[in-house]
Amino acid sequence: xxxxSQKPSRDICQRGTSLTIQCQVDSQVTxxxxxxxxxxxxxxxxxxxxxxxxxxxxSGFVIDKFPISRPNLTFSTLTVSNMSPEDSSIYLCSVxxxxxxxxxxxxxxxxxx
Amino acid sequence: AQSVTQLGSHVSVSEGALxxxxxxxxxxxxxxxxxxxxxxxxxxxxxxxxTTGATLVKGINGFEAEFKKSxxxxxxxxxxxxxxxxxxxxxxxxxxWRGNTPLVFGKGTRLSVIA
Numbered sequence: 001x002x003x004x005s006q007k008p009s010r011d012i013c014q015r016g017t018s019l020t021i022q023c024q025v026d027s028q029v030t031x032x033x034x035x036x037x038x039x040x041x042x043x044x045x046x047x048x049x050x051x052x053x054x055x056x057x058x059s060g061f062v063i064d065k066f067p068i069s070r071p072n073l074t075f076s077t078l079t080v081s082n083m084s085p086e087d088s089s090i091y092l093c094s095v096x097x098x099x100x101x102x103x104x105x106x107x108x109x110x111x112x113x
Numbered sequence: 114a115q116s117v118t119q120l121g122s123h124v125s126v127s128e129g130a131l132x133x134x135x136x137x138x139x140x141x142x143x144x145x146x147x148x149x150x151x152x153x154x155x156x157x158x159x160x161x162x163x164t165t166g167a168t169l170v171k172g173i174n175g176f177e178a179e180f181k182k183s184x185x186x187x188x189x190x191x192x193x194x195x196x197x198x199x200x201x202x203x204x205x206x207x208x209x210w211r212g213n214t215p216l217v218f219g220k221g222t223r224l225s226v227i228a
Contacts, residue, residue: 031213
């Protein structure tokens, strides 16, 4: 099974600033997914990142706010831009391996003051 | 579009009692079905999944779930709850016919276990 790491594990940021979250996978994967989990809520898909092409964003999420990079088959970053307290969430990346099974990173817990 | 409904945002059971967490999906074609668990301040861990074959699937930590096509359900059960089972449980689905598709999650059910 894929092993996924995320950096940072948590951060406290000031409003108006930006934070870049890194996701590293121990194997090459085609797609990587970024989810947001707001406090006490379920997971919502932000975007799907395919290596070598622009990320595909879900309704309600835009590239200017959540730019994503996918420079190779094992790495992706998500930036949360111009943050507000409403962006306080856990951000998780995931990948799919054989059998439609998705593996999740440990998440990045973001608090915006 | 697929959707997942988890009945009951919070379920409380006594230690040793049966755990039943409900999940229904809406899809004309049965999707792949998953249950994930999230312990406090931790990431998501896969409990079990149904893709094909036997409709009763067994997972980790004594959990099992049964796929019932006629009821579009995939309820999670455990015969005897332990204190360590207290966590958030998410039912999720993915498209059966396309690989590398994101999961659609239910809203989650918080399980409390009372001593």
